[in-house]
Amino acid sequence: MKKILILFLFIPLFSCNDWLTVEPEDSVTFVNYFKNEEELKALHNSMASYMKNICIGKQPYFYNALDADNIEWTYQGFWTLDPETYLPEESMVLDVNWAGFYDAIYIANVMIENEYRFENISEERAEFWLGQAHFCKAVAYFRLAQIWGDVPISKGSESIAPEGKQPALKVLEEAIKEAKLALTLPVHEQLKDVDGKQITSKQYASLGTVNTLLANIYAWLGGLTREEKYWKEAEFYASEVIEGKAGFYDLESIDGLIANVFGKARYSVETIFCIDNDPIDNDRQHETNFRPEFPGQMLMSYPYTTTDESAITSLAEDLWDDYTKIYVETVENIYPDEKDARRREFWFQLGELTYPVTEWDDEAGDFVVVRREKSPCAHIAKWRDVIIQENTQIVQDRPVIATDGDWVVWRLADLILLRAECRANLGLTTAVDDLDRVRARAELSGYDGLTDKESLRQEVFNERRRELFGEGQFYFDIVRNRYHKKYLRGNFQTLTEQDIINGAFYAPVGIGAFEKNTLMTQNTYWQWQK
Known part of the structure; x- marks a missing residue:
């Protein structure tokens, strides 16, 4: 236990806040660590502490994803793509930064790069914790690409060289690579903690979580590129979960959805991945x-x-x-x-x-x-x-x-409708089957509208809007489908194709990322907005 506490004290010193602006410790630092599984769990807990910011943090998309008639004036600039709200040099509304994302990546790299030091840990248990680390990196890179587009890719925990940004497609490829390394994880029902007891928390990654992540990454790539190969991959990984090949998940009743998914019951067969929310968290005492x-x-x-x-x-x-x-x-x-x-x-x-x-x-x-x-x-x-x-x-x-209640990131209804979107983009009328499964829970009859590609794509979007209302998916759904002129406001309405290529859908890079990093550049779209 003493070693674990010492490791926790060191972790802030290893932080990659503002992206590679601090000097990491060399490998000698870890000679006395990784002697038992408890120390791997301690590192995982540190990664998990950043997951809230990575998955549901208040970046600009948070406000863009509010589907409403009005938002208080403080945040209206996000709705209208107003540079005075977005640009970090001018805005006092929101500190847009990716520091916590790279902190999580750094800690995951520390675990992965020190695998050769593991002692008194079975191969099976080492694989479990390494799978959690690879999943953490995959989620972080996916969310970085969603929010900022072009971003740096870490060369490892010991690198101190300045890093320039990599294209969003390459960042998403990195996320896919890391996610596939986590496909060795067991299904959720078979997750075990260090004491051999079953893990019930859905914040731990499982085979179902990893497949869901891959479905989301490939669907995002499909939206960016309009290439069918990505929709096919997304459809495949979503099907692995929906068809029970990656663990047991099912839709709740409409009452169970409110009580178990969004309520204080904190456990649901519909939840795939969530952030644990402790009602007596010390951070809330003030x-x-x-x-x-x-x-x-x-x-x-x-x-x-x-x-x-x-x-x-x-x-x-x-x-x-x-x-x-x-x-x-x-x-x-x-x-x-x-x-x-x-x-x-x-x-x-x-x-x-x-x-x-x-x-x-x-x-x-x-x-x-x-x-x-x-x-x-x-x-x-x-x-x-x-x-x-x-x-x-x-x-x-x-x-x-x-x-x-826990903060649900992905649930089965979301994934079913994501697969419906993939199928619609592939011209498959089986998208209707997925639509109808979610509609049935809402006490509606089957969809009987037009089934051409665009009609189905619009209907799936509409159903996601209804089912996932307020859950933070609305903006990303709009971007993936290029429906910005139909559902967004202000400067979003006048974006050109070149504006989109230049990064108008992404947040500007925060000020901190430029400190001590001479290779950092602002997103092209935002360079022209100053």
């Missing part, structure tokens, strides 16, 4: 405000983050239009079938919720309620369990500070 972890949670208010009806009134009567909100009419357009169970389960009293209208009463000397009207705004009900700040030394009114 929090006083609600912090949404998914874009849709920005629409949370009554009755989950507050039971004060003034919240309904504020949205309905917002004269300055500064609140983040979505209208009932918009929700009904997204879910056009009145029988859709997601209207009922994902939204609180949709179209029926009322708010009090008040007028000044001279006799009472106060505002009094004179009538109630139906609120034009919809209130999301996808996440119903919340965490309340109990530390009265920090705040007296016990505010809601977070949702109470």
